[in-house]
Each structure stands twice: as C-alpha cells, then as structure tokens.
Amino acid sequence: MSNHSSSSTSDFILLGLSSNPWMQKPLFGIFITMYLVTVMGNVLIILAIHSDSRLHTPMYFFLSNLSFMDICFTTVIVPKMLVNLLSETKTISYVGCLVQMYFFMALGNTDSYLLASMAIDRLVAICNPLLRIIVTVLRIPSAAGKWKAFSTCGSHLTVVTLFYGSIIYVYFRPLSMYSVVKDRVATVMYTIVTPMMNPFIYSLRNKDMKRGLKKLMDRVHS
Template sequence: MIMEKVNLTSSVSEFILLGLSSRPEDQKPLFILFLTMYLVTITGNLLIILAIRSDPQLQTPMYFFLSFLSFTDICFTTTIVPKMLVNFLSEKKTISYAGCLTQMYFIYALGNTDSCLLAAMAFDRYMAICDPFHYVTTMSHCRCVLLLAFSCSFPHIHSLLHTLLLNLLTFCDSNVIHHFLCDINPLLKLSCTSTFVNDITIKTEGLVVLVTPFLCITFSYLRILTAVLKITSAAGKRKAFSTCGSHFTVVILFYGSIFYVYLQPLSSYTVRDQMVTIVYTVLSSMLNPFIYSLRNKDMKRGLGKLMGREKS
C-alpha cells in the first residue's frame, strides 16, 4: 500500500503555471513590468538596509526590525518573481513537483515572517508612545533579538507543517495551476484524494497564525490612538501620527490583500484572486521602501546621508 501511494503521488512530476495571461502578446510587456518592479524592490529595500546600518541615529528597535523586514521582502519577492520572469519568456511554463513545494514553503515562511515583524514593529510603537518611561528597558537589544528570532523561526515551523501535509496528497489528474505561483488553495483543488486534514489545519492552525499578529497590531494601534488623542499639543499629535503612519499604511496594504484571498472558502477561490495576490507578494514589497522613506523624516535623513556618502 505504501509503494502504491508513492507511485500515485509521483505520477505528477511537474506542474504547469498558467500565470497572469495566456496570450503570447502579453508575455513581453508583463516580463518588462515585473522585471522593473523586481529591480525597484531589490534596490529600494537594499537602500533602506544600508541607510539603517550606516546611520548611528537609526540604531533603534524600530529600524532594527525595519531592516530585517526589508531583507525579508527581498527574499520573499525573489522566491516568486524570477520564476515568473522565466515563464513569461518560456513556451513551457512548468515547475517541478519538488520545486513547487519548495516555493510554497518559502512563500508561507517568509510571508508570515513579514507578518510577525509588522507585529513586533507595532508593539515597539505602542511601547514608545504609551509607555515611554519603560521603553528602553522593555525594548532592550536582547528582547529585540528574541522577538526577531521568534518572528523568523515560528513561521518556518508553520510552513513546514502545511508543506508536509500537502506532500501526503495524491495528484493524479490535472497538473495545471491557475496561478503564477504555487499557492496552497490552487494545489488543494488539484488533489484527487481527500483534503479534509489540510482544510481543518488551514481553518484552525493556519487561521490562528494569520490572525494573531493582526490582532496584536490592532490592539497596539487602538492603544496608540487612545494615547495620541489625549495629547494636548497639536505638534505632539502630528509627530505621533507621522511616526506610526507609514507602518500603519504598510499593515493595511499587506493584511487587506491577504484577508481578501485567504478568508474565503476554497470552493470560491477564482482566477481573480491571483491579481490580489500580486499586492502582498510583489507590490507591497516594492512600495514598503517608498512608504517608509517618504513619510518618515529619520529615514529621509538616513537615505540622504547614504546617497551623499556614495556621491562623495
């Protein structure tokens, strides 16, 4: 029986990624568009990392987490876009079975790392605004490192669980994925064996992992909003809002698109959802450096110093 299961599973050795469009005339324009977005993402996030590392005034917990968020965004986008670019110029838009599961693993591991880092940044802002007298001791370097370690390790355990459960399924009919990446919902639709365990795990463990950081962020910002409204000085309110505004913008962009895609029944998952997937997989990572630099005076100064140093 074990050998029979292995033979059935291995009958699908590769998947076909249909991508964003099947029309040949669309492939080169899409290649140019996503190559440009990818290069902007890499450049923008590298500049954020270099600016933070080179400016002593940016050696704070907020920017410590931001530098790792930028690094995670680079890795996250690199997991997805290069394969898309290859498929845009290839007639045979395939990905191996092992390659598909590997891509899915890193998408979920890095995507949830992003989520945990955003929660850590929200907690940092909460401590800075709501409890400034204990900020230095609460957000010590040791605790920041522990938060970072958890943010990076726990998502890998979560991702490994779902990847191993998916690997137990049998794919013996169609191998065509109506998506530009190996996402769990389109893959579950292709299975010709029961996905009951996968569905239950997604609705329980998966939902907890997705929603918990968002609830932490929501709680932090509700407390921040309450504290800011108590500030009598208009200048003080503006400073507090400008400090949190960029982070809150990133949170809305990231979680809004994720909830749209994943908080719906598997049966209602359509091709339209892949367009929304672009927002949190590609667009969010590209826009993060602009959001943080354009709405943050400290980052503007840090980037200015970096660019001035490079010119000289």
C-alpha cells in the same frame, strides 16, 4: 495522457496571470521593473540604516530585517515567474514546487512576525511614555498637531494594511466570493507590490529615514 512524456507527469503547469501570448512580454517588462525597484529600494533601506548610528534602534533594526525578508520573499516568486513569461513551457517540477512553497511560506510568516514585532514596538513607544495617547491626541485642537502625533504610526499602519489586507482577502473570504482575476490581483499585491512599496512608504513618511538616505548618498558621492 498518452501524448505526454513520462517526465511531464511529475511537473505542474503554472497558469500565470494571463494565457494571452501578446501579454507575456509586456507583463515581463512590468514585473522585472517592479522586481528591480524592490531589490534596489530595500537594499538602500538596509544600507541607510546600517550607515547611520542614529538609526540603530529596535524599530530600524526590525525595518532592516523586514527589507531583507522582502528581497528574499519576492526572489522566491518573481524570477520563476519572469522565466515562465518568456518560456513556451510554463511548468515547475514537483521538487521545485515543494522548495518554492517552503520558502514562500517560511518567508511570508517571518514577514508577518516582523510586522507584528514592529507594531508592538510602536505601541510601547507611544503608549508607555505618553500616559492614553489617542485620547490626548483627539483633544488637540489643530489638525496639524493631530497629524504630527499620529504620523509616528502612519507608515507602519499603511504597510500592515496593504500586506495583511491582501492576504486576508485571498485566504479568508468565502468560496462564494471567489474570483480568479481578483484573486490574482490580490496575490500580486502582497507578493510583489507591497515589498516594492515598503521602502517608499517608510522613507517618504519618515524624517529619520530621509536623513539616513541623504547621509548614505553623501558618502557615495564623496
């Protein structure tokens, strides 16, 4: 401690994903690409929803808010990580750590509430009008018919599984199962990968979103 300046005692050292100096620039390239894809993909989702009046429904209102939260959520984490990957001093100040953790927890909880609200919206949309839908769908003889019926919730179930699954693995598993590598991978999954994948999952599996994105592209090119 005597070899450190007095200001360093108020900083935290960030271990990062790897201490190997040769890995820093490749990791920087990977994560800045993922961050840019996350921002652009979620911005497209927001613009597509707001530009198409047919998407002005509760489900897509929640989806546009989820996209906005995903942009904010990754922005709390990724820029600082990118700076540290190219910096020799991988530290964060005490105040900076408190601010980052506050927004990380606040935005993460908001993401969870939005996903729960979207799940309730899908439950109401399916169960109320379509008098025990799961039993009915299972009685459909054709596989194509079953797939079409279940696809209403398919996108949301995929997102929920990725987001909640990785969080549960990180925070709810026994200490005896702790692994530094697996813990870091799971953390990257719900902080970076899931927000990046959400636009693709919702747009590629949803005909309404495809139509909205096509309409947005047509407006841009016209």
